[in-house]
Amino acid sequence: MSGLKILGAGYSVPDKVLTNQDLEHMVDTNDEWIVTRTGIRERRIAEKENTSVLGFRAAQWAMQDAGITKEQIGAIIVATSTPDDFQPSTACRIHQLMEFDQNQAVMAFDINVACTGFPYALAIANGLLATAMPDRHILVIGAEVMSKFVDYTDRNTCVLFGDGAGAVVVCRDTEREFYSYLSAKGDDEAFRIPGAPFAGQEEPSLIRMDGRSIFKFAVSTIPVCVGNVLEQAGLSTHDISYIVTHQANQRIITAAAKKMDLPIEKFFMNIEKYGNTSAASIPIALTEMKRQGLLRRGDRLVMVGFGSGLTLGAVLLEW
Numbered sequence: 673m674s675g676l677k678i679l680g681a682g683y684s685v686p687d688k689v690l691t692n693q694d695l696e697h698m699v700d701t702n703d704e705w706i707v708t709r710t711g712i713r714e715r716r717i718a719e720k721e722n723t724s725v726l727g728f729r730a731a732q733w734a735m736q737d738a739g740i741t742k743e744q745i746g747a748i749i750v751a752t753s754t755p756d757d758f759q760p761s762t763a764c765r766i767h768q769l770m771e772f773d774q775n776q777a778v779m780a781f782d783i784n785v786a787c788t789g790f791p792y793a794l795a796i797a798n799g800l801l802a803t804a805m806p807d808r809h810i811l812v813i814g815a816e817v818m819s820k821f822v823d824y825t826d827r828n829t830c831v832l833f834g835d836g837a838g839a840v841v842v843c844r845d846t847e848r849e850f851y852s853y854l855s856a857k858g859d860d861e862a863f864r865i866p867g868a869p870f871a872g873q874e875e876p877s878l879i880r881m882d883g884r885s886i887f888k889f890a891v892s893t894i895p896v897c898v899g900n901v902l903e904q905a906g907l908s909t910h911d912i913s914y915i916v917t918h919q920a921n922q923r924i925i926t927a928a929a930k931k932m933d934l935p936i937e938k939f940f941m942n943i944e945k946y947g948n949t950s951a952a953s954i955p956i957a958l959t960e961m962k963r964q965g966l967l968r969r970g971d972r973l974v975m976v977g978f979g980s981g982l983t984l985g986a987v988l989l990e991w
Contacts, residue, residue, distance in 0.1 A: 674802035676794070676989065677845035679740065679809070681959040682733025684726045685716040685836040685946065692831070699827040706831045707944075711922025715834025715947030718817045722756045724765035726837035727815035730955070731766060734811065737962075738841035742770050746808025747779035749797055751789025751951035753865070753980070754816045755782060762815065786863070787918045787979025788854075789951030790814040791987045794842070794975070795852040801844040813839040814951035821865050823878040832921070833879070834947035838955025849972070853900035854985040862886055863980035887924060893978045894928035897986035901974055905988055909934055913971035913991075914961070918978055919943040919953035940966070950979065967991045 691714045692703040706712055718726070727750055735742065748770075750763040763780035772778055779800075785792045790812070797810045815837035824830045862885040866875045894917055902908060915938055917925055922943055929936045942957055949956060954975050961967050971991040978984045 674798055675845050675848040675850040676798050676801055676842045677848055678840045678842055678958075678989070678991065680734045680736070680738025680841045681839070681955065681962050682730045682737055683836060683838040683952070683956040683959045684729035684733065685956070686718040686721050686726070688717045688719050689714050690717045690834070695831055698824055699830060701827045701831060709923065710832060711941070711943050712831065712947045713944045716836055717819045718835040721817075723752055723754055723815045723817045723837070724756050724762045724769065726817070726835065727752075727762060727813045727839065728766045728769040730815065730837040730839035731770070731811050731813055734839040734841045738809070740809055740841060742772060743776065744809045745778055745811055746805040747797070747800055747810045749793045749810065749812050750782045751785060751793040751814045752782055752816055753784050753786045753789070753950060754818055754820055766813070785951070785977075785979070785983050785985070786981060787920065787948070787950045787953070788977030788981070788983040788985045790954040791852065791975050791977045791985040792854055794987050794989075795854055795985070797842050798850050798852070801842070806844050809841055809843045811839060812842055812955075813837060814953070814955045816950040816952045818948070818950055821877055821879050828883060829879050829881050832948045834949050836946055836949040836952045836956055838952045838959055840955055840958065848990040849905060849988065851901045851904040851988040852986070853897055853904070856984070857982045859982045862889065862982055887921070889982055890920060890924045890978045891927045891931060893984045894976050895932050897976045897984055898932065898974050901986050901988040907972070909938075911972055912938070912974055914966070915939050915974045915976065916954055916957050916961070917976040919946065919957060920948050920978070
């Protein structure tokens with residue numbers, strides 16, 4: 673059986689904190705309205721750090737936590753929808769910041785699966801470890817600077833998003849379980865960030881979101897994803913220590929827990945501090961769980977992502 677082990681985890685967030693009270697001076701909103709509808713109280717906003725810098729810092733922490741050196745890395749996979757540039761990839765920028773020996777072969781590439789990026793990236797890493805590099809370690813990073821695309825005149829979206837990066841170091845471990853369920857549903861209206869316009873056209877690259885559609889999709893998606901990986905593993909929700917979902921909205925997670933008839937304590941949440949950090953939210957949550965001593969050897973975790981595309985996915989692994 674193929675499987676992977678998470679050796680270390682780390683995260684990086686900008687120093688600047690944007691509170692709900694700060695947003696009251698920017699748009700027609702207030703703290704009670706935001707907390708009631710989202711569970712968010714503050715978020716981090718990058719002023720100078722781009723996506724690659726946040727990802728690099730998270731990777732450094734993860735490697736230190738794992739107790740490995742960069743000479744043991746065989747690949748860097750970055751899940752991001754907010755890269756520094758269209759080209760080169762953010763993974764290649766992180767590769768440059770890490771200053772590898774030019775004779776060391778290290779794959780580096782990005783994937784853009786929006787908020788579902790981290791489960792997709794873990795599944796790709798599992799495949800690489802089982803085939804191309806069984807004796808190497810892989811850096812799996814979720815990194816975003818969402819604030820580059822936030823419309824701070826739109827109170828329905830600007831209250832949601834924050835910036836940050838999370839990273840894990842993984843290696844092959846056939847003694848541990850790993851199952852994945854990844855899918856997509858073509859929909860370019862529910863959540864969209866327009867790209868570079870054609871000549872003569874003007875369309876600002878700002879987030880456009882149908883919040884109601886996203887809410888319904890997410891609440892229905894979480895049980896589907898969890899159910900699929902549990903079925904593959906022959907397990908039930910009673911066998912799972914935690915379900916770590918993308919941190920999009922507290923109401924989404926609460927509604928999904930109710931739909932699955934599960935206690936909310938089974939769902940780790942830290943959205944109140946960071947907001948929606950897209951592909952970074954799950955690895956940031958994992959790092960905080962590890963720091964808080966919530967994870968023990970043998971714990972089974974299900975990580976669930978959902979987002980633009982529309983995309984959905986989950987992985988089940990053993991800590």
